[in-house]
Amino acid sequence: MAKLNLLLLLVLVVCALGLVTSQHKARKLFSELERAQARAREFDVEYGKLQLEASTWGLHTRIERVATGNLGMRVPDARQVRVIDVAGAR
């Protein structure tokens, strides 16, 4: 009887230690998850900002201004444009 009790006590101690370590591990993983989620949010924010920046740089009026002003480009005359019929070219 005493032997069984001792064995059970041992099992109990092992279980208790297991619980403590697993709890600790869970907490650590959780904080890692939190950090990862926070980073994901930051990336989200940055993505939004970059999108905003991209659309600001890509404004059609701005592109046109740069193309005609800085690069000296102009819209081609319809006579200078050849329209190729893809189906007919095959």
Place this chain on the structure above:
Amino acid sequence: MSAAAPALVRLPVWRARFVMAGLVAAFAVLAGRSLYLQAMQTEFLQEKGEQRYSRVLQVPGTRGRILDRNGEALAISTPVQSVWAIPGDVEASAAQLGRLAALLGTDVRELRRKLADRARDFVYLKRQIAPETAEKVARLGLNGILQHREFRRYYPGGEVTAHLVGFTGVDETGQEGLELAYEKSLGGTPGSRRVIKDRRGHVVEDVGSVQPAQDGHDLVLSIDGKIQSLAYAALKNAVAAHKAKAGALVAIDVRTGEVLALANAPSFNPNNRARLAGGQLRNRALTDEFEPGSTLKPFTVALALESGQLSPGSAVHIGSGGLRIANYTIHDPHPQTVLSVAQVIQKSSNVGAARIALAMRREDMWSMFHRAGFGVSPGLDFPGESAGKLRAADSWRPIEQATMAYGHGISVSLLQLARAYTMFARDGELVPATLLKAGVPAAGTRVLSARTARQVRAMLELAVQPGGTAPRARIMGWRVAGKTGTAHKQENGGYSTEKYIASFVGLAPVSEPRLVVAVMIDEPADGQYFGGVVAAPVFAEVMRGALRALGVPYDAPLEPVPLPDAGDEAREST
């Protein structure tokens, strides 16, 4: 002397019993108390305990973006910080307050005034500042000055798409335009989670169920950013050049019914709405109704052709003294006394259109206008979209039937007008218009026979040839067809003699129509007011750019289109 043996003193039994009873009673009290706490008060106590370490966090949901058909952003939400204070907790020196005011861009006195009421728990110092500025504020390290995250809506398209997209209020709910119309699907729902926090404020664990935040859905519009910005620029220039009060433009893809461009001038910057007047906010193309004038003549003529009463070559007697109905005379400035039906459209003859209309039953005319979508809501779900005005046929007097033939006594919105012209572009089918990207051809409703639609299209092409009312609508490379309108504005129950609405509705390429573009210029004030002079050039510019952007093959010889001399085009009188 003998040593006294220790005497065995018998204590009275009641003393032991007394102590025993005391102990039992004490235990009973303890047991009772613990029973009371555990069983009866447990919820209250647990709640109190959790309050020490658990918190409910709000998880904000992001509002959906609004994109054009090519995925370019027209409205995006980005996080910003709002700075607030607990006035009672603020301890700051004058220098610190000065630095804070400088960062927030506010006046120091204003800041002091806000912080003066120390009884309040919450006061906003500045809402929606850039994250970088917010960080600098945080680095000041002032007690009682706190921040929280909010979202702010940005509109990269600015004034170009302002009327269509609309805008949200400071709390990110739609107030105008599509932001309001699609509030339900755009708006996110915030979620919440209950967490355990440690002493330093770090989240340690989730407890209970987590309610995830629902992000709003993106809204993809039918608008093509390139055509839209071209349309807005052309319209803005025309409104400025002709000193007009306002202008609007609608471009519809004939195959799908998608609205590729919808522009209004004057516009506003939705990112900075400090000075806004009501007139700037109106989406005229959708919410304003106006008497369209001659742009309705093709519908009158189409009805006459459809009923078989007339053919394009039939002669219409115009006469020289105008057409007298009751005590009203309809005039024409053209010298011809006889015109063919095709010429009535080409030269935009009021008398001719009125005579054609008077030969028909008013119920048939009503039915034609009704099936063209006039007087019926276009069903775009846009806030405040106009259905126009089309009175019941049995209330028309003969003079009204005659004037309606050339677009007076009936009101339409510009979008309705553009959509109605799709029936000439699609060989008789009217296509339902949409502001959302469809991408697939839409089924139309047949209003006219293909033959009639083609005949009217040929007449509309005559109208942009030399001798028509709008030679300025032509473009090199593509065949164009369209109709001008020059309508007197209604004023105080009558018609103004000086104020006009100039309009042009047209389609191209004629051989296989792809686009309908409608332009309206309100009150041009530089002396020019004919639709063919004021509105047609805007049409030509937008149509040329749009056809090129869409890669539509040429269907006309590549010869430069000569511009007519000023005032050379046929005049119209309405």
